[in-house]
Amino acid sequence: MALATPEKCKTQVLKFDSEEHVAVAVAKYTADLSEKYVKEKGSFSVVLSGGTLIETLRKLVESPYKDSVDWSKWLIFWVDERVVPLDDDDSNYKLAYDGFLSKVPISPSNIYAINDKFSPEGAADEYEARLKHLVKRKIIPLSDATGFPKFDLMLLGMGPDGHVASLFPTRQQRYEKKRWVTFITDSPKPPPPRITFTFPVINSASEIAMVITGAELANTVKIALGGEPFPGPSPLPCMEVLPEEELTWFLDKDAASKL
Numbered sequence: 001m002a003l004a005t006p007e008k009c010k011t012q013v014l015k016f017d018s019e020e021h022v023a024v025a026v027a028k029y030t031a032d033l034s035e036k037y038v039k040e041k042g043s044f045s046v047v048l049s050g051g052t053l054i055e056t057l058r059k060l061v062e063s064p065y066k067d068s069v070d071w072s073k074w075l076i077f078w079v080d081e082r083v084v085p086l087d088d089d090d091s092n093y094k095l096a097y098d099g100f101l102s103k104v105p106i107s108p109s110n111i112y113a114i115n116d117k118f119s120p121e122g123a124a125d126e127y128e129a130r131l132k133h134l135v136k137r138k139i140i141p142l143s144d145a146t147g148f149p150k151f152d153l154m155l156l157g158m159g160p161d162g163h164v165a166s167l168f169p170t171r172q173q174r175y176e177k178k179r180w181v182t183f184i185t186d187s188p189k190p191p192p193p194r195i196t197f198t199f200p201v202i203n204s205a206s207e208i209a210m211v212i213t214g215a216e217l218a219n220t221v222k223i224a225l226g227g228e229p230f231p232g233p234s235p236l237p238c239m240e241v242l243p244e245e246e247l248t249w250f251l252d253k254d255a256a257s258k259l
């Protein structure tokens with residue numbers, strides 16, 4: 001099946017004076033998309049990453065969105081997860097639960113955490129099987145363009161090495177073309193065992209927001225968006241993010257300082 005083409009994906013780069021302004025803008029963007037997708041299809045599937053993203057989502061659980069968003073229609077997934085118990089401080093589920101999910105009325109049955117009883121390989125297989133089941137029940141559609149599951153919104157962070165999800169520049173998972181979910185046991189960012197969505201799934205999303213703050217990411221942002229040819233053998237993973245409809249970069253002043 002044909003993969004999404006760059007011509008189809010609209011890219012916006014939004015720069016803000018501070019992290020606080022990014023947080024305000026990401027909350028409005030997410031709430032607006034929630035309204036749009038709930039109206040169009042009766043649900044809103046949101047894929048979270050870990051890291052600083054959850055803190056940047058803090059405005060979404062405040063007024064006016066706390067009361068205006070139709071949380072009952074939200075479905076929550078993780079683009080990557082550390083294979084640790086769900087109550088471990090390293091768990092992306094725990095991070096999201098403590099900072100976001102526990103503050104809004106999303107039904108626990110709509111929150112798709114990994115099964116923390118499995119090995120990384122088993123957890124990836126089980127998460128993929130669960131996604132396939134949701135597709136079969138028509139809860140998550142398949143992309144007509146790619147044949148992979150199509151989530152409404154993915155909210156992604158990025159590492160200084162250009163990784164997104166747990167797809168690292170020096171690891172082969174970034175090249176996976178068939179699996180929906182894969183695993184890694186030697187992640188360069190600790191903890192080492194993780195599962196991650198693959199690029200075909202990430203790029204089948206309708207919308208992706210790259211939420212990037214802090215001066216330590218300025219060089220990588222420049223490489224990704226600066227318009228200069230990339231010198232390495234393969235582009236950085238962050239340069240390969242290309243959803244089906246719209247890609248929006250939210251940058252604070254520090255992250256955008258080298259553009």
Ligand SMILES: O=C(O)[C@H](O)[C@@H](O)[C@H](O)[C@H](O)COP(=O)(O)O
Binds near residue numbers: 052082163164
């Ligand atoms: O589990 C993880 O580690 C993440 O999902 C990872 O992909 C993260 O989004 C980036 O590493 C950025 O992390 P920061 O926002 O903390 O810099």
